[in-house]
Amino acid sequence: MTTPPDPDHTPLFDVDAPVPRTPVERLLALADLYTQHNDRIDLLFAGRASHDPDGSVSSARRLERETLASIKAVRQQRLPAIEPVTSAVVRLKQIAYLTSGATRYLTAAQQALPEGDAEPARPDPRRGLGQYLRLARELTALAPAAIVESTTHIAARLPERARSNTTVPDMDATQRGTLLEVARGHVIVTEQYGQRGYGHTVTVDIDVLRHLEDQNLVTREPASAPPFFPGGPLRDRVRLTSLGLSVLSTVINSPLHLGLAAARPVPAPAAAATTTRVRR
Known part of the structure; x- marks a missing residue:
């Protein structure tokens, strides 16, 4: 990935090296980032990780940026405007929009922390902090599988130089x-x-x-x-x-x-x- 990280906060995940080069490698790496992001939130609900509100927001923002950057990389290949390629690109754009919504919920969760930054061992998914975390998690839940599905359609139409x-x-x-x-x-x-x-x-x-x-x-x-x-x-x-x-x-x-x-x-x-x- 080439998008620079958020300088203010450390993301909740690392990007493997070396950096993926082709559009398909880039999309597969993106799906992996979403999986890591989702796992981190699941660990919060399981009471097996502490909540890092700044890191959560920063990571969601990074996911949105990486999704948009991946879409740009695909579009630079000038793929034919045919189905199912066009639908695959639209699906990736939808994932970016949903991730933007997840960022807003995680920001709300950040603001919903109890006084003194105290938090329950397991957030309640029905109210307060836990409710916002649950809503954010739902918006990115299907991202990894959806990205891989879109990638299969895009890969079939890529020129040889991009494979x-x-x-x-x-x-x-x-x-x-x-x-x-x-x-x-x-x-x-x-x-x-x-x-x-x-x-x-x-x-x-x-x-x-x-x-x-x-x-x-x-x-x-x-x-x-x-x-x-x-x-x-x-x-x-x-x-x-x-x-x-x-x-x-x-x-x-x-x-x-x-x-x-x-x-x-x-x-x-x-x-x-x-x-x-x-x-x-």
Whole structure:
């Protein structure tokens, strides 16, 4: 991402390096930022994080700026004004508008802090601070999945010069599908009842996640996702690495490696050994 951060406050999330280069990589990175933002608010409601009102507002503003900057990057490619490309761009604009609304609610939450900045361990989602946080969270709830959906349509019409050609050996449809679930912010790992991976509505094959992690395509962020039930253990969010962003951007609209014969294969880097691994 190239948009400079808000100089007044530190955002609640970091942007992975290196900076995504293509429009599709940029959009996938944006979806990840929204997932991190949503997780942070969920942790507040679970009573597992303290409220940083300045950081919350700053982060929402940054998300809005990054969304608008991503739309600009897409428009610079002069894509054809046809469906579903036009609808995909409109959806991204809607996400920016909704994020602007979330910023206003988070600002209201900032002003609703009790006297002396005291706050309950778990904000009440029906009133005061908690109500504003809930409304803000609802406005960004669907952003990661919506961004990925729009990205698939945009990727199909990008000129060759704006595409990534990074691949890894033996990528199959199951691995691609898992990468898409990760990009949508749907994959978490818990070890409470034996190690399991969970998608939005289905169980994710933990062996597939291990394989993708060994290839340095995904990584686990420990205890960054809210518990399954109140008082339960925090769960690990699975996120795309920088290499994972590039690889998924290459195959995002290609279910079975179609059209990738000329792509440049990239073997799993040595750096993969230093990533957080799924423990057996």
